[in-house]
Amino acid sequence: MKISIDNETKLIETMLEAYGVESKEAKIVAEVVVDGDLKGFSTHGLGRFPQYIKSIKAGTIKTDGDYEIEKESASSAMINGNHKFGHYVTVKAMDLAVKKASETGVGIVGIHDSNHYGIAGYYADLASIQDMIGIVISNTEPAMAAFGGKKALLGTNPITISIPSDDIDNYICLDMATSITARGKLLESKRKGEPIPEGMALDKDGNPTTDPAEGLEGSILPFGGFKGYGLAFMFELLAGPLVSAACGEKVEGTATPDVMCTKGDLLIVINPEFFGGSMQFKFYVDQFVREIREENGVIPGDREVQNISTNYENGIEVDEALYEQLTEMAQEKGLDITSYFDE
Known part of the structure; x- marks a missing residue:
């Protein structure tokens, strides 16, 4: 249906x-x-x-109360989400980051004690539609083993970058997990009773599996081998300890609704006007996109x-x-x- x-x-x-x-x-x-x-x-x-x-x-998503700004400078802020909806908290945090970038050139906002927020691209787009570059980094509860290991210790730790353009036909946004696939793909396959593709996950003993339930108990593989793992490792720290959130095994609640969410988010907004200039930046962005398209290339x-x-x-x-x-x-x-x- x-x-x-x-x-x-x-x-x-x-x-x-x-x-x-x-x-x-x-x-x-x-x-x-x-x-x-x-x-x-x-x-x-x-x-x-x-x-x-x-x-x-x-009771792990609160319907009462509100988020609060714990620390703030001209270009940065730390937000306590107070376990409100991640979508609501992150929109408010991105609005604040955009405001700071409009005034200082860069806005960086960290979030802790929030919740799962859906797709990161939505929030990065809030910056690009205002002619700024939006970057969102998050960590999640463990789903990926350390490179060479078996036990899941890192999240799927996504990153999103959204770039402004003057061409109405250009939507430029990279929205990706550092694992081969998002955990949600395994959750969806489990709900539907469908297998997952080979080469996506390992069971708890480190053996390849096409069973989504076994993959959820084991480990999703990083994209690009060590490179994907290396990015996930760094994002674990940038979206964890840097913003007073958990990292590693202590991250909970992004896929388990019965426990409080302890993950973190780092939002970065860059205002091109304070660098080479917004018009110049978008001119060269669109020129580069045209070059890619002339070669039948695909744009993120x-x-x-x-x-x-x-x-x-x-x-x-x-x-x-x-x-x-x-x-x-x-x-x-x-x-x-x-x-x-x-x-």
């Missing part, structure tokens, strides 16, 4: 508000979740939404643009297991959501 983008937005907002989430937060969560599905990141779209409801019920972000067009027109596929989860959670609050879906 399918759900249209408009209905997905309404579904998320309605369910969240029924579970006690303020309207201003529910709208942000819906925007980010839908953005993930539109861009083709189904593992971080509606498929991840039941995790958020479980977290609300477990091209796939997302194509997915947005397709998914907005056709709607989002919803598997039976996800539909049943959503229906059951809605019924707990007396909601009937069947009309949101098409056969």
Whole structure:
């Protein structure tokens, strides 16, 4: 079955508000979740939404209170998310980073005690649409073994970089995990009862596996061997101890809704106007993109643009297991959501 983008937005907002989430937060969560599905990141779209409801019920996502700025300088800040929705906290943090970059050239904001926030690209885009460079680094609970090891000690630790452009046809954004795939891919395959491709994960004994459950208990492999592992290692520290968040085995709650989330995020915004100049930067960005396209090259972000067009027109596929989860959670609050879906 399918759900249209408009209905997905309404579904998320309605369910969240029924579970006690303020309207201003529910709208942000819906925007980010839908953005993930539109861009083709189904593992971080509606498929991840039941995790958020479980977290609300477990009390690991707080529906009361608010985030707070613990430290602040002209170009930096430290935010305590106070276990609010990661989507809401990270939007507010990026807004602050953009404001600081507009005034000083660079804005850097660290976040701790937040929650899973969906796709990182959404937040980096908040900078690029204002003619600035957005960079987002995060760590997650362990899913990847150290290079040469068997035990998962590092997260899938994503990085996103979004670049501004003057060409309306250019969307330039790299949004990637440092593992071969995001943990959400294994969670999605487990929910659907499908195997994962070979060469993606190891079981707890260090043997290759195509069983997503075994991969979740074992270790997802880094992309590019040692290079991917090396980046994951560095991001573990930049998004962990630097921002007063956990790292390694102490990171919890990004995929387990019954425990408080201890991961961290580092947001960096660079204002080209304070360097070579915004107009000059975008001129050379677009020139370089044209050179790549003339050679039939692909730009980071091209796939997302194509997915947005397709998914907005056709709607989002919803598997039976996800539909049943959503229906059951809605019924707990007396909601009937069947009309949101098409056969």
